[in-house]
Amino acid sequence: MPKWYTPVAIACGLMFVASPLLIANAPYEATMGLVQKIFYYHMPSAVMFLVAAIVCGIASARYLFGGSPHQDRVAWAAAELAVLFGIITLVTGPLWARKAWGVWWQWDVRLTSSLMGWMVAVAYLLVRRYGGPGSDKLAAGLALFGMANVPFIYISVNYWRTIHPATSVVPTLPVSMGLPLWFCLTAFVLLFVLLLKLRIYLEEERARLDALYLSIEE
């Protein structure tokens, strides 16, 4: 692992330890009250979910058209992170919605498109796991659809009538709420980079293992 990995991991761990203090000190939102504080982990995990889908899509495109095995490993690692951050988003959202909207789930465009994006990431992993020979190319094609869904997820709240807050909420937050949010988002970005690097390292070690087995068989 690179030299920067350990210091960044320590910084990220400390940020996650400090984040509950900042969130607890943030003011209550006027209409939703305490439950709105789910936002400080929900929104960063949603952003990381979309970033993971984009990374997976770009790496898959580069693998499809360039053939680099490294890009394939990056895509696989990013797909796993898309599933991880996607499930966090899809669980924390309904926990917040139950109190704020009175329902666990609403089939509105933001929620439904996010669920679809997450299912594409799950499908990518299933194809890689059980698809057999050639599944890498098939999964890469799937990842392109996952990436194409990302702008749709992001802008959906601005174009359709939905009960999910629009994208204009975050830039208009007061400093007392914006500070813990950006702090948590930075912690999630660092975590994403660390996990992506670790997961790519795992794939590189697996490739090395396969090469060793081949050399033994020869």
Added chain:
Amino acid sequence: MKTLRSIVAAVLLLVGCVTPAVARQSADSSQPQPQPQSQSQKTEQQNAFIPIEQLPPQEQLPAARLLIAAYVFVLAALFLYVVSVSRRVGAVRREVQRLEADLKRTGRA
């Protein structure tokens, strides 16, 4: 005979289409029409509004439980994922080291 069958089929189709529409219309006409609310009724309803914090406890949703559940889920999911990847990395590295040692021993490295 063929013509008779066609006529019967057409009549049945017509009855099938018309009956639900007629039934819906009669049901609509039998329901009392909502009367426009007077200004005094509206004011009474507006005054009857109960702020959420004044609701009885059994009608309030526990926000703290939902909040704690969300944060516990996030931290548990991240922790389990980190443990899962670390264990996979550890297993692969041990296997690589074992194979490299075997290759060295057999002089094929």
